[in-house]
Amino acid sequence: xxxxxAPSSLWRRALRERSFCVxxxxxxxxxxxxxxxxxxxxxxxxxxxxxxxxxxxxxxxGGTMDYPLGTDGLGxxxxxxxxxxxxxVVTIAVAxxxxxxxxxxxxxxxxxxQGGWLDWMITRFVDLWLSFPAVLLALILMVALSPGLQNVIxxxxxxxxxxxxxxxxxxxxxxxxxxxxxAARISGARTLGVIWREIVPGIVPTLIALMALExxxxxxxxxxxxxxxxxxxSQTPTWGAMISDGLNSMYSSPYPLxxxxxxxxxxxxxxxxxxxxxxxxxDVRSLERNGAA
Amino acid sequence: MAWRMTCQVMWRIPMLVLISLIVFVILRGIxxxxxxxxxxxxxxxxxxxxxxxxxxxxxPVIVQFLLWLQxxxxxxxxxxxQTGTPVLxxxxxxxPTTLQLLVYGFVIGLVFGLGSGLLSFRLRGTRYEHLIxxxxxxxxxxxxxxxxxxxxxxxxxxxQWLPFIGAIDPGLQAxxxxxxxxxxxxxxGNLRAFFxxxxxxxxxxxxxxxxxxxxxxxxxxxxxxxxxxxxxxxAARLRGVGEGPLLMRHALRNAALPTVSLIGVQASVIIxxxxxxxxxxxxxxxxxxxLRALGAFDLQTIQALAxxxxxxxxxxxxxxxxxxxxxxxxxxxxx
Numbered sequence: 001x002x003x004x005x006a007p008s009s010l011w012r013r014a015l016r017e018r019s020f021c022v023x024x025x026x027x028x029x030x031x032x033x034x035x036x037x038x039x040x041x042x043x044x045x046x047x048x049x050x051x052x053x054x055x056x057x058x059x060x061x062g063g064t065m066d067y068p069l070g071t072d073g074l075g076x077x078x079x080x081x082x083x084x085x086x087x088x089v090v091t092i093a094v095a096x097x098x099x100x101x102x103x104x105x106x107x108x109x110x111x112x113x114q115g116g117w118l119d120w121m122i123t124r125f126v127d128l129w130l131s132f133p134a135v136l137l138a139l140i141l142m143v144a145l146s147p148g149l150q151n152v153i154x155x156x157x158x159x160x161x162x163x164x165x166x167x168x169x170x171x172x173x174x175x176x177x178x179x180x181x182x183a184a185r186i187s188g189a190r191t192l193g194v195i196w197r198e199i200v201p202g203i204v205p206t207l208i209a210l211m212a213l214e215x216x217x218x219x220x221x222x223x224x225x226x227x228x229x230x231x232x233x234s235q236t237p238t239w240g241a242m243i244s245d246g247l248n249s250m251y252s253s254p255y256p257l258x259x260x261x262x263x264x265x266x267x268x269x270x271x272x273x274x275x276x277x278x279x280x281x282x283d284v285r286s287l288e289r290n291g292a293a
Numbered sequence: 294m295a296w297r298m299t300c301q302v303m304w305r306i307p308m309l310v311l312i313s314l315i316v317f318v319i320l321r322g323i324x325x326x327x328x329x330x331x332x333x334x335x336x337x338x339x340x341x342x343x344x345x346x347x348x349x350x351x352x353p354v355i356v357q358f359l360l361w362l363q364x365x366x367x368x369x370x371x372x373x374x375q376t377g378t379p380v381l382x383x384x385x386x387x388x389p390t391t392l393q394l395l396v397y398g399f400v401i402g403l404v405f406g407l408g409s410g411l412l413s414f415r416l417r418g419t420r421y422e423h424l425i426x427x428x429x430x431x432x433x434x435x436x437x438x439x440x441x442x443x444x445x446x447x448x449x450x451x452x453q454w455l456p457f458i459g460a461i462d463p464g465l466q467a468x469x470x471x472x473x474x475x476x477x478x479x480x481x482g483n484l485r486a487f488f489x490x491x492x493x494x495x496x497x498x499x500x501x502x503x504x505x506x507x508x509x510x511x512x513x514x515x516x517x518x519x520x521x522x523x524x525x526x527x528a529a530r531l532r533g534v535g536e537g538p539l540l541m542r543h544a545l546r547n548a549a550l551p552t553v554s555l556i557g558v559q560a561s562v563i564i565x566x567x568x569x570x571x572x573x574x575x576x577x578x579x580x581x582x583x584l585r586a587l588g589a590f591d592l593q594t595i596q597a598l599a600x601x602x603x604x605x606x607x608x609x610x611x612x613x614x615x616x617x618x619x620x621x622x623x624x625x626x627x628x
Contacts, residue, residue: 128312131308131560131561131603131606131607132561133562133606134561136565136583137316139584139587140316140587143323143587144320144321144323216434224569227569228572229588230587243439247442247573254450257442261442264436265434265439268436269431271434272434
């Protein structure tokens with residue numbers, strides 16, 4: 001593993017991976033859509049047109065250009081809802097990995113560097129955390145917290161920090177034994193200084209790969225929560241809620257179901273490609289070994 | 294051996310208690326007051342206070358938890374506020390459906406996973422290997438509940454091959470002996486019910502199977518590739534062992550280790566997947582029960598089901614650890 005990976009060289013190596021470029025390009029597009037959703041969407045995503053319920057998309061007989069991708073069971077514009085739905089996706093894709101990385105890394109550095117009983121406690125706790133279905137824990141948390149975007153992020157971070165902690169801790173254990181760390185300690189650097197200047201740069205590749213992986217996991221987790229009706233409130237359009245609504249009107253019109261499913265799959269694929277590209281660029285093997293990938 | 298098995302079980306008990314405690318504490322943060330939901334709308338403040346005292350809700354959380362634990366140890370998980378029936382009975386009634394789904398899905402996943410893993414390895418060096426692995430990569434990215442929807446739309450609605458709603462045809466009923474409808478209908482000799490149950494279970498199990506097949510195939514493929522670089526494979530080949538026996542007897546046994554360990558590590562993810570699959574396919578398992586309980590703030594049921602899930606994961610972990618020990622003599626001598 002290359003521990004002197006400068007950010008600029010990592011960036012260049014990532015750009016050489018085709019899968020990274022495709023995935024990151026799509027995610028960038030998604031972010032732009034999310035930002036310009038009010039300008040792009042032909043309708044208010046929550047406006048109901050009860051005279052135009054379950055219209056098909058424009059390329060099918062009976063569809064109109066008024067509702068380019070048709071309407072759902074409540075007469076809401078599918079395209080507008082899809083466009084606005086990207087806002088939740090992008091927010092989750094940015095916030096959840098950062099939050100989970102912050103908590104997971106802090107605990108991993110504490111556990112891996114200090115060792116002893118603290119390490120034992122944190123490791124057991126991570127094992128415990130990972131032995132409980134993440135979806136379930138997130139759902140239970142969402143029952144206790146009230147619906148809302150912040151709480152969804154909180155729930156996903158609360159569930160997913162453990163994976164970060166386990167993988168990063170394994171890295172810290174390896175780096176801690178390196179000679180340059182010992183040298184820094186002998187030369188009188190304080191503990192925090194050693195952690196910050198000697199250990200943290202070493203875990204950056206793993207961290208980047210993990211965060212890229214977390215994007216797709218978090219996006220899927222949010223869609224599961226909103227599919228179960230336990231995510232952001234019903235006023236905010238999400239793809240998961242659209243899929244759940246579409247399932248109910250599947251027999252009358254499959255489009256309100258298939259279109260968000262298609263968007264969801266594309267997004268997860270893009271996030272996965274981005275993660276794979278980054279993993280190849282950073283060359284992190286420890287992910288597979290620890291069952292995170 | 295027996296001693297080790299006992300230890301295996303013993304050290305998992307504190308984990309289960311701790312998971313229950315975490316869930317318990319989280320559920321106390323609920324925005325709805327559970328007492329208010331039990332009382333009629335016009336109940337007086339004294340009545341409410343008396344009720345919360347009766348339920349022990351006016352005591353510290355840790356005391357409440359210990360009381361719950363005490364009851365739970367005796368098999369009393371309280372009553373559900375949705376139905377008014379004991380929670381344990383509800384869970385035990387729903388559990389067989391989930392276990393049937395898990396086992397059936399696991400068999401399908403193993404067949405597909407081992408099959409495509411071995412196939413892609415057999416075709417190594419050709420473009421089919423890359424093709425299989427590329428398809429595998431795409432399939433891995435699709436989350437389980439979307440698989441459920443894709444299968445419903447294609448196989449269920451499009452081709453109309455298999456039913457996708459409910460556990461059995463509306464006109465039929467599986468007899469109840471053990472609770473496992475597949476076993477019961479066979480015991481009863483009711484073949485129509487058996488085929489109805491198994492056809493209703495096939496799509497959910499296929500969904501579940503596909504989700505475990507993809508990682509199994511990937512890990513098996515990469516560990517087989519790794520194993521074939523080892524010297525003992527070369528040695529066996531020089532001794533004149535044919536390619537077939539070489540793969541089956543020498544390589545697969547070692548390559549199976551990472552695969553089994555993957556199943557153990559991923560057990561919680563795999564089991565969590567049944568939650569949505571069940572409610573999408575309308576199977577009356579513990580996942581569907583859980584989602585209903587979550588929607589109705591049915592705390593006792595949520596608490597008991599969380600424990601059930603935790604136990605299921607631990608049991609799967611014990612199986613995989615057992616399999617690891619059987620496959621790898623090195624692990625046996627260590628312990």
